[in-house]
Amino acid sequence: MNKKQLSERDICSKFITPALVYAGWDLVTQIREEFSLTKGRIIVRGKLHTRAKNKRADYVLFYKPNLPIAVIEAKDNNHTVGDGMQQALGYAEMLQIPFVFSSNGDGFLFHNKITTDGIIERELALDEFPTAETLWECWTKHRGLTEQQTTLVTQDYYSDGSNKTPRYYQLLAINKTIEAIAQGQNRILLVMATGTGKTFTAFQIIWRLWKSKTKRRILFLADRNILVDQTMTNDFKPFGSAMTKIQKRQANKSYEIYLSLYQAVTGNEEERNIYKQFSQDFFDLIVIDECHRGSAAIDSAWREILEYFSSATQIGLTATPKETKDVSNIDYFGEPIYTYSLRQGIDDGFLAPYKVVRIDLDKDLAGWRPDKGMLDKYGNEIEDRIYNQKDFDKTLVLEKRTQLVAKKISEFLKQTNRFDKTIVFCENIDHAERMRQALANENADLVAQNSKYVMRITGDNEEGKAELDNFIFPESKYPVIAVTSKLMTTGVDAQTCKLIVLDQRILSMTEFKQIIGRGTRINEDYDKYYFTIIDFRKATELFADPDFDGDPVQIYTPQSPDDSPVPPDFPENQPSGSDYPGLGGEQNWPDIAEPNPEDDDTTVRRYVVANVEVKVVAERVQYFDSNGKLITESLKDYTRKTLTKEFASLDDFLRRWSSSDKKQVIIEELANQGVFFDALADEIGRDCDPFDLVCHVAWDKPPLTRKQRADQLKQNNYFTRYGEQARKVLEALLDKYADEGIQHIEETQVLTIAPFNQFGTPLEIIRTFGGLDQYQQAVCDLEQALYAS
The missing domain is CATH 1.20.1390 (PWI domain)
Incomplete structure (x- = not known):
């Protein structure tokens, strides 16, 4: 047999896999070939999208099905034994595992990140591959795990026999949490971007702690009724009859897994006593979903539960850790044990990327000043000063501005799909109602067919709140456009939301991330691969803030006992639904219209001006580049940059095109980098061949049509x-x-x-x-x- 003529796959099947089996690795439970780490970033240009190539390791070796311990990168025999090492090290870094191998079928190059003899890399013969027990013993010794701790760390996760296994970052979050608890840590913070499977991750953590009998009674806290119910029927279903939901005024102590709304145990005094019916040491483990909301505030009613059950291990889950001068997740839980960010999720292809349409309006940029003595539409004399974006829809309403915003939103939907689920974020309830009216008028034909085409979904409106679940469920056609201010900022799992409109000034990074998170889920069944943000208020400038996707920085200043608590600001310190009568336990953050500055009848809350024209000054589309940076450039500019990176010159391109047996291979490679030939042909306005499009866009050659x-x-x-x-x-x-x-x-x-x-x-x-x-x-x-x- 001539090894040089064998493919990489042949090298794997004829040499590498047999060597692993010879070393005692189990082919079914421990050896995973062609192990997918990512799905491949979704690249968006214009109305088109494609996926970049996913990252896939040739082998990932598992000590137990939940414990990856080694990576092997294979090459064909025309490469040296170590040619795959750098690639393998990249995969090992993603999985945070210490043992890395490269092979060409002749032997192995072994890279040991935790070596104790000073030799980090050495060559091994095919029959010298280490056993699973050897590597695991080396790893546990390095981690300082006792035999009892190792028993917990090696507890299997739940598997129903299907192919659904945790993604690589979920494995990391689960394993890091289990190991921290095994080593005695009792306050744990996990930061995972919206849409990355926090509840599934929490289930696997709880399952392993419960099955190993490390934690016997467990409380899972969420803040919306539908989330608790969905958790019980979906991710937590395997707990079966051991699980119950805490209802108001009910404290049945015969179960092991308890799920509850925060609000169900922090309502009025009578309801609040529910959790006190449990002894303080009743729960061994408490998992707090969306812990950035109220549990971080030292004077929060929710925090009272955590302090009552202070002896329990407490795990906080959040997409956006709360860090202000008054509130801190980190102060309570400690530094995050693991973070998987929005940027990582998009880069790996697990989250939907976004493009931004920035629309600047003349009155927003230049401001507006009334004529002297000018009256608003209700006869109130308008205070003489310059009004700008900070004032609009708060102290001053320009009706034609609202109409223009509604028109631009409707124009976008007409160019894409008028039934794409859309959330419009407004300044307050009054603004949301006026926006609903304006959008209904702009889409009168569809509203005539079904009045729920546009719905205001705000905390004060029962009819709107009743439609929230219909908006969320992909199967429900209506409502299509949800107009809100605060109610849908967070906790809304809108998988098919393709358009988010910002007509609200957003100064809080936490709130901005939460809003962006409403669109980040991918739903391939409904053709949801990316979403668009239309920004009328410069909110997306926060993308440029270094803190947008950075690690949370603790800026909390603890108060002395003598200090009176700082009243919560809105939206930075958002109150729970239970703090506002009539909202009920199922609701998310309420929408709050600002109170009158004074109670006397002479105060004008906001001026309403009907006949001041408002115009669009600038409109531009921004995309992500390959490094995740938001850029503004045309399709042709992006394509030119991509092509000149790929090909050194026109001659280089012509040589590669000419020598390729199938031109489609080159076309597909370029498409994977976001070069969309159909869109380019539309922009140029001719039925051109990809060959002509490349020569024209990159090197200004006159294009010929295919004909x-x-x-x-x-x-x-x-x-x-x-x-x-x-x-x-x-x-x-x-x-x-x-x-x-x-x-x-x-x-x-x-x-x-x-x-x-x-x-x-x-x-x-x-x-x-x-x-x-x-x-x-x-x-x-x-x-x-x-x-x-």
């Missing part, structure tokens, strides 16, 4: 070298190219459709050329002739 290229070739008497039947086939291929493009003539399946089926079966057509190799050569020659000029 022009085909006609040029026909005029050169190209087909005279072939017999009559073969000539007819090639002429038909050329016509197919002119109509549909190069990719359609490169596959032999094209011979099964009209007009080729008139020439005979695919086998008969191929025989006309003397066989398959000769047919493929004729197609290759045809392509070379097409691009010869």
